[in-house]
Amino acid sequence: MSKxxxxxxxxxxSHAKEYGFVFQSSEIYDxxxxxxDYGQLGAELKNNLKTYWWKSMVQLNENxxxxxxxxxxxxTIWKASGHVDGFNDPMIDNKDSKKRYRADQLIEDKIDRYEKDGKSDKAAQLQKxxxxxxxxxxxxxxxxxxxxHNIVCPVSGTKNWTEVRQFNLMFATQMGAMADGAEQVxxxxxxAQGIFVNFLNVQKTGRMKIPFGIAQIGKAFRNEVIARQFIMRMREFEQMELQFFVRPGTELEWYEKWKETRLKWHLALGSDPAKYRYHDHVKLAHYANAAVDIEYDFPFGFKEVEGIHxxxxxxxxxxxxxxxxxMQYxxxxxxxxxxxxxxxxSVGLDRLFLTVFANSLVHEDLSTEDKQDSRVVLKFHPAIAPVKAAIFPLTKKDGLPEKAREIMNKLKLDxxxxxxxxxxxGKRYRRQDAIGTPYCITVDHQTLEDNTxxxxxxxSMEQERVAIDQLRSIIGDLVSWNNLLDQLQ
Incomplete structure (x- = not known):
């Protein structure tokens, strides 16, 4: 990674922490x-991303x-799924730093460095x-x-490596009142497995006909050895998954449809298409006959945001x-x-959060010939912005705060x-820019005269004068989910 x-x-x-989006868990205990942990604005943004996914999957699709x-x-579910015997990562330890790494990721980082240094031939050979x-x-x-390839430990800077070995990523715990009689779970x-074991329950009670899908948002846990890249790789994370059940022989046709549909979903948020790419899996999982990742170009390189399998x-x-x-139909x-x-x-919600945050954070130079000026702004799509609008009385007197509160109490219902x-x-505008609020409403002395x-x-930072009784419909239209969902039809 360059400087x-x-x-x-x-x-x-730092912006995510400073403005209440993401905090280190248990920070006061180091x-x-x-x-x-997701802070007050992070929780709002995360919930809005979940709502967008749920509406696009469940609300827009009758099946x-x-x-x-x-x-x-x-x-036994995890025995059947292969996780007990095969859910492993190739790990390697550095004997000097005592740090453990995924061997394949150390090599992938070297490939990225070769590419950044213009050594594309070396990168291609190393990838092979x-x-x-x-x-x-x-x-x-x-x-x-x-x-x-002289890959060194990022901490010690040495090449004093152990052998590579497999490490199971599942967290085990005990279920039962007595330790001796407890069952390991x-x-x-x-x-995904929660969907598969409920396949018949949903199909029969919902009278579902093939093709149909089951969607779910939920927490998952992996004992990731490597803690890096912020919320990109975590031990406790959230997934948004769809399992779409189809007639045998049609699966690759549906695979291509979902591949296209899911990229379109990401781009609807306003991201630069050049920041996304498909990455086909070279090594397929034992259960798959096709697999691709949708990758986003983060500051640390292209990384998976969503997988279609x-x-x-x-x-x-x-x-x-x-x-x-x-389990037949x-x-x-x-x-x-x-x-x-x-x-x-399968979308990693935390990775999606980071994608949206990274894509939206913009540093703008607003300097003119007369003065130097700049701002930091989060340009979230209005539908997913944590705060939809802010209300400012121009001053703290002359009845302006009371009028602003009156408007606030009406609008906060929606x-x-x-x-x-x-x-x-101006400072208030900058604070709202920094948290991604799309609209600011200012109450001034003219408001008391004409209710505008x-x-x-x-x-755009442009301003317009509107009547107070039109605010609900104006803001409602600007932040409507329809502005996102219409792009998916």
Whole structure:
């Protein structure tokens, strides 16, 4: 990472903390590694992103329904899914720093450095070597690659490495009143299995016909060894997943449809299309016959935000085998029983949050010939902005605060609002710019005469005079979910 991109990422992290979006978990106790809390504005933004996803999946699609499955699940589920035996990452330790790293990520970081240094041929060859080693599950080869390319520990700066070995990422705990009689269970490492084990429940009670989908938003837990890149890689995180059940033989057609649909969903938020790319998986998971990541160009390089996978019928077959319950669907159109195939779309909500935050944070130079000026602004799409509008009385006297409060009390029934009467009006605008508030409403002396106020638009900084009785409909139109959802139709 260059100094410029490193500074940009540091600005994102510091802005998120300074304005109440994201805090280090347990910070007064020196924090807990790779665990974060969402502050007052972060919680609002996160909830709005969940609402956008839920509306686009469940509300707009008649053949998709949502569920909320439990975090604790029967331990045999994780045996059936392959997580007990195969949910591992290749880890390597540095003997001097005592730090542990994912071997493949150390190599990927080296590939990024080669590309940034203009050594594209070296980067391509290293990528091929990495892919070959991963495909062959060749752990000694991974260590050899690290040594051949002089990859050092970021902390100690040395190449004193251990052998590469596999490390299971699931958190285990005990369920039961007595330690001796307790059963070992796991905190779920993904939300997908809660959908698969409820496939028949939803299909029968909802009278669902293939093709149909089940959507879910929920927490998942992975014992990530590497705590880095802020909320990009955490031990406790949130997923937004769709499992779409289709007739065998049609899965790749649906895979392409969902691949296109999901990128369109991201771009509707106002992101630069050049910041996104598809990255096809070279090494497919054992259950998949196609897989792609939607990646975003963060300050530290392109990283996955969402995955689309054609999972075949692996999951339902496994649960049929381990539970001894038939997981079949009778298709009246072809008069046939079969186990459906599945196309999955999986978004990391925390990564999406970071994507939106990084994409929206802008430093603008507003200098003129007469004076130097600048501002920091979060240009969130108005529909997802944590605060929709702020109300300012121009002064703290002459009845202006009372009038502003009167307007605030009416509008807060429909919108998340802020009231601010401290400091000069320009400073108040800058504070709202910094948290992404799209509209500021100023109550001045003219308001008392003709019941009009000034609306200031965040992005253009233009102002217009409007009647108070029109505010609800004006703000409502500007921040409406329709402005986002219409783009997806």
């Amino acid at each position: 410029q991109t490193d500074d940009l990422f540091k600005n994102i992290v 924090g807990l590694s790779a665990v974060y 998709i329904v949502g569920i909320d499955s439990a975090i604790f699940m029967h331990p 070597d990495l892919d070959d080693a991963l495909n062959a599950d060749d752990l000694p080869r991974l260590k050899t690659i690290i040594e051949e 796991y905190l779920r490492p993904e939300t 054609s999972r075949t019928d692996f999951d339902l077959k496994q649960h049929q085998e381990f539970s001894k319950k038939k 009778f298709d009246p159109e072809i008069n046939q029983n079969y186990i459906p195939y599945v196309v999955e779309t 919108f998340n609002m802020q009231y601010d009467e401290k400091d000069a009006i 106020v000034t609306i200031r638009h965040r992005d």
